[in-house]
Amino acid sequence: MSDDTKEYEVGYGKPPKATQFKKGRSGNPKGRPKGAKGVNASLKRELETKITVREGSHEIRISKAEAIAKRFTAGALKGDTKLLMALLKLDTDLFNASELDAQESVRTVEPDAVDYDILRDFFSSQLDGDGDLENEEAEDDDS
Structure with missing residues (x-):
């Protein structure tokens, strides 16, 4: 044995040098791949992919999220109240709710x-x- 291994004391919290993790090498090489981040990340990646949609006489390429938004708003405009209510719940900025809150906070006046x-x-x-x-x-x- 070399001098380094004779001086190193093996015990609790001190594994043998031969079995310790090597520098630059993962302790879990078969673990989760870097691209797999979970369901939310997978859903986001899927919604970002482009599809071809026909609008009138021409075709355009838009993301799936944009296609869903177009379908959502088109249904709400046709009178589907469920879609309209869901749309309003999703985006409170449609009716400037945040601007109204800001205006109300500005309206506070000091008493005369x-x-x-x-x-x-x-x-x-x-x-x-x-x-x-x-x-x-x-x-x-x-x-």
Whole structure:
């Protein structure tokens, strides 16, 4: 034996040098191929493949996803309410829902000085001499 193997202690977490993984070599050479990423990746690849579709008098090549979208919208336009509802659920941007949310957040306005005066008058009329709301509410409950 060489000097290197005599000094190396074999034990728990220290396998023999001959059985350790070699640099640049996979520990699982027959594992999942690099191209296989699961069902979602396979579906995405399939939807990206091109097909030939006839539109009117000419043929065009579009992805399967585009063909599905065309069929989906054509059915919705013909009056299929199920397709229309599914289309609306899929894409909320069709009716600018995100723009409406953005506009509503912009519409928040700071109150004017008049608003503060009205609130101050309201609460001061609700307070009794001690500035305590609870006593007045208790009196209202007794009557």
